[in-house]
Amino acid sequence: MSAIFKREFGNYFCSFIGYAFLTIFVLVTAIYFSLYNVLSLSPDYHLILSNVVIVLLILVPIITMRLFSEESKQKTDQLLLTAPVKVYEIVLAKFFAASALFAMGLIITLIFPIILSFFGNVPTGQIISAYVGFFFMGMCFIAVGIWVSSLTDNQVVAGIGTFGILFVLFMIEAIGKGVPEGRNYGCGLAILICIIIGLFVYNSVNNIKYSVISGGVFFVIGLIVFFVKPEFYDTFLYNFVMSFAVISKFSKFMLGIFDFTTIVYYITFAAGFIYLTVRSVDKKRWS
Known part of the structure; x- marks a missing residue:
């Protein structure tokens, strides 16, 4: 695992991707720093x-798009999948290689609040909290x-x-405001989730019996909830x-609230997409 991590992290700097990411990330942060802190004296x-x-x-998307697609295109993924790992x-x-690159960019930008601290008091707690939340949110994006x-x-x-999915996540609050409310819509979604769970289990184990049982169990649970608490x-x-x-959950960290x-939630979100990635890659291994 460490060998793969070193290779992937090194690959970022064997091409322009790593340098481009760090340059753009730090440059954009510097621009905002100049506008919001230096010029506005905030x-x-x-x-x-x-x-x-x-x-x-x-x-x-730039730092994640090649991680598996490039190996799949060059057929080097089969060499990796047949390795004793x-x-x-x-x-x-x-995932950790991409996260390490992201963390490196964050660490470099720490120079800006340090510079700011020379000219007066800064909300250190809020800055640390914001950086922690930003890092975990970034890990979710990387997992996607x-x-x-x-x-x-x-x-x-x-x-x-990747950009499309992240943009949807960025707009999710606006989308949520347009979502229709009503018991029928909620029940319809619950049934759809049961079907998706059944299909997912079937895709994983290729057994119709387990698929039906899995979907059925969640359907029964949903039915119980409907009779006990229909609202x-x-x-x-x-x-x-x-x-x-x-993204909206990140706002708590900006307020200095270190919300465990x-x-x-962020770890679970990232773990969910990592699991989906494992399933996707594992399926290629046996195809």
Whole structure:
């Protein structure tokens, strides 16, 4: 696993990708720093990171699009998959390599709040909290990018696909406001989720019996909830959509609130897409 990590991290600097990411990320942060802190004489550096989020929609696809798609295109993925290493170790190594590059960019930008501290008091707690939240949010974006990269052998498709998903996550609050409310919509979504779970299990184990049982179990649970607390489904569709509000949850960290619940949410979100990536790569291994 460490060998794969070193190779992937080194590859970023054997090409222009690593340098381009760091340059653009630091440059954009510097521009916001100049506008919001230097020219406006504001000590609130932590607010800059909320504006830099939109840049990640472009930069994350760039650093993740080739992680699996390039190897699949060049057929070198088969060499990797036949190596004495588990699939999840391959996925994690690539994920950590991209995350390390992202962390490097964040560390470099720490120079800006340090410079700011020479000219007065800065909200250190809020800045640290914002950086921690920003890092975990970035890891979620990276997990999405790696998953998309594992689905195709075309880097451009992987990049555009990742950008598309991240843009939807960016707009999720606006989408949530347009989601219809009502018990029928909630029940319909619950049934759809049961079907998806059944199909996912079938795709994983290729056994119709386990697929039906899995979907059936969740259907029964949903039925029990309907009879015990039917109002749960009144806002179920809205709550489901807002469960993907990765970016809006970052606002707590900007306020200096180190929310452990949100950290767990980010880790769970990233782990979910890492698992999907493992399933996608593992399927290629036996195809």
